[in-house]
Amino acid sequence: MYESLLLVLLAICAFVLIVRTADRKGWIKRYGMKAYGPFLMWSTRRGKGALDLLARPKRLWRAYGAVAKWVCAIVMVLMMALLLWEATLVDQIPAESAPGLELMLGIPGVNPIIPLWYGILGLIVAIVIHEGAHGILTRVGNMEVRSMGLIFLLVPLGAFVEPDEEALVKADKRRRMSVYAVGPATNIIVGLVCALLLSSMLIGSVEPVRESPIVISLADDGPADRAGLRFGAQIVQLNGTEILTYEEFQSFPGPDPGTNITISYYYNGELRTTEVTAGVMLTSVSSDYPAAKAGLRAGMLLHSVNGTVIRNDADLKEVLRNTVGGQTIPVTVLVYDKAVGTYVPEPTVRNVTLMSRLAYYQEVSPGSIGEDFEDYGFMGINSAYMGAGVNSPEIILDRIAPPIGEVDDFGSFVSASLGYIALPFYGLAPLTGSITELFEPQGAWGALPNSAFWVLVNSLYWIFWINIMVGMTNVLPAVPLDGGYLFRDGLDALVQKVRKGASEQERMRSVATITNALSIFVLFLILWQLIGPRLG
Template identity: 30%
Template sequence: MYLKTSITPEGLAVILFIVYWLVLEYLRSINFLERHNLSSYGPLLILRTKKGLNLLEKLSRPKKLWRVFATLGIPMVFLGMVFMFSLIIFMDIVMLKSPPPPSSITSPRNVLLIPWVNTLFPPLYLLLALIVTLVVHEFSHAILCRVEGIKVKALGILLLLVPIGGFAEPDEKELEKNANRIQKVRIFSAGVISNFSLATIAFILFILLLNFLQPTVFIAHSKNPEIHAGEIVYSINGIKVFTPSDVTTALKLNRKKLEIVTDNGTYILPCVAGVEIAKTYPGYPAYKAGMKEGMIIYMVNNTYTPTLEAFEEFMSKTKPGQILDVHVYYNNKKEVFHVKLTKSPYSNSGFLGVEVYEYISGLELGYSSVLLEELKSLPYQLKSIRGLLFFVAMPLMGFKGFIGQATKYFKPEILGGYLFVILTSLYWIGWVNFYVGLFNCLPAIPLDGGRVFYEAFTWILNKFGLEGDKIAGATVKYLAYLIFASLIMSVVVPNIAYLKRL
């Protein structure tokens, strides 16, 4: 009899991690690490080097430029501090009032931005973005140290199987003795400011390169057994289609017959095009008029509405109180409903009171142009708190770059498949820099935001004749306890029910 066993990827990862830690402890015990300028704390391997210090000197020579850059960026650090601390408090309230259920997002392993540990993000792109982020962050601290005349003893990398951090090791005694308060704030802020700057550059390039992606139309859902979801639509009624507007134009050419060419063949179908009612809201106009789920709205008044875009465009121009003739297909018959609109809860236009989705001869089409336009609008979304929250959560909401199946729905106009690699690299470099920059703004030592807050708060308290160092030190310490307890709670609380079942 043979006992069959299998190891899950998670189990294999744990085994590899334990082996790595044991090897590390053995190398430490025989002084191998010390002889090679390495040290370890538990499973954390620290590599220090003086290589790069000469480059540091050269980069720090335009001292005035670096001081202006750091000084102008300091307000961004405080804005990031307020935003992130507010987000932490809001998260605490949500966790205590209505904790979310366990999910991949709340899984402890996915809280960490560690490639191959985090299962939500593509590991290679995450690794690239982390390396770029850490190099930029730590080099910026080091450059500002030299600009302010502070010695940098070494540069270093933190490794936990893969790089998870970096550091510049300034002469702390020299920093405390020779640097005034504004110099310290510039030094501590430099990493965050550089992360924000690089994120901005990466996303500008990302958005510019999006213009070289051609969107496609595809079959999102199909009630026709011959046509399958995922097929790319090349043309409809002889018109090449890339956007919802193209589809609307093509359908208006022939209201009786639909000729659709996809990557799987050509189909000729009787044309029944419009929006299908998925739900009517009780008490609203459509419900009162007797309209039902399954009805297909193909015309309103004398305007043909063969697509969701055409229907929404028409409805956006209506007004509350306006009476419409709504033409529908239902049970192979045509019917007309006279409906008096009410006010839309979302805008000043009229409201029918229905949920609809596109219906084109049993097909629902998808449009990759919608995603492109949403990505191109990111700079405008960042003007609001809601847009900023969307940006921070974007990878968690499903967009992980142009990888896997996502590449099927776009056609590069330059560089072929390399354009997807460049775009995805820029996306992750931009997002990780932005996220790491924001996280480091938190007013908790040892984070940069904690040290900046300490210096600024000490200065304010001293102005009022108070014991600045003592009060600011205690404040930052308790803020650190609060913030890190909140982060732990965000992982533990959603998983309490799961832990109870174990």
């Protein structure tokens, strides 16, 4: 990771050196290019006629500008609420899990979660429509556009439409705010359209090739991890027994925990076979709860609970359903011995005194207690057979499908939307061969080669992702972002109504003070996510 970042930084330094040298010697001036700090700026007066042509339905664009202001106002409030909420979570993030500066930069090739070519595609689309919208509304407002162009730093980082600054300042607030609003609003709207296309036309046409369960998570150094299974592996056989569904995996009558089984699975379109240690592994143990107090810890294999050998996940659930809170039950576990390369009994763990499952949920999640809630013994563990979290193929489709029409209220919509934006962090964007080989498009989309279909899906997702990021970032009420200027003009209009007796100089001073203070506060909230976790 750091080697890649160093190479990018060296490439940027070489780019800047070449650009500065070419500018100083006048080699690039004839092409409308010049150095602008570390950037290469290319500008042209061509294309103004196209802007005038696009701006002709002025009534339509004025209505769009009015809608854009409302879109920006709503998203601005949501973004500030999100930043404030994230600030309250900073003290819960370990320093080693804190985001790095590269994650804050939306630059393909620098940000590790943004793929280079899909990222460049999304960035180009976002830049063109953002600045194009600014330019069209500038002309709709009868303001001159001096030039247009692109800004490069190895790759296109931005586009610009340079309006006549004097005309923009003299324009009334309504027209000026429309110019500022349409850029980020267009990014957000285009992003949502891409999500709608993905949901209604593309992902909705996809079906699994097989219904066998898929590995969606792996415990570090667990049996499956050591055997080489990876995210996206589709398990089709265990010890010669066909596994056709997730339910069959859950109830597979495995051998004694700690013994080896043969597993067959598809990965990247290939059928592979390997040996894995059988057993239900503890993937996490909650501190201050029964299992932790009894000495159980993550990485152990459960051998028996309350006298029953635990051969699969279903066995564990059935055993616990036949216990009650306060009951002390015998437990035997195995631990991995690196010296011999196998699991051996752990003699220090003998029994666990359970607590009530109802009492646990009353403490941590009372809202999840419904009429059909079952109360039985609770250990405070998470577990997975072979240390591999598996589920049906449909769970992958549910995760990569945009949250449109699948939510019941605003809160669940926000939660689902954040989850959809976070797909790159889960390894689900861009979708690679380990996942795409498990599914195939149906209907008209089935006429496309499988690889071409998934390139289209990935392209639309990253156009969505980059546009949403550009739009939501630009509506933040911080100058020099579009949202900062929108906030400034909106605040000025409000102060005019509230302080009618104030002079223009006093009003402008008050507006500037509040706008600058809010800009600094927004910057602090962003930097706090980087610095806060490292202060603990």
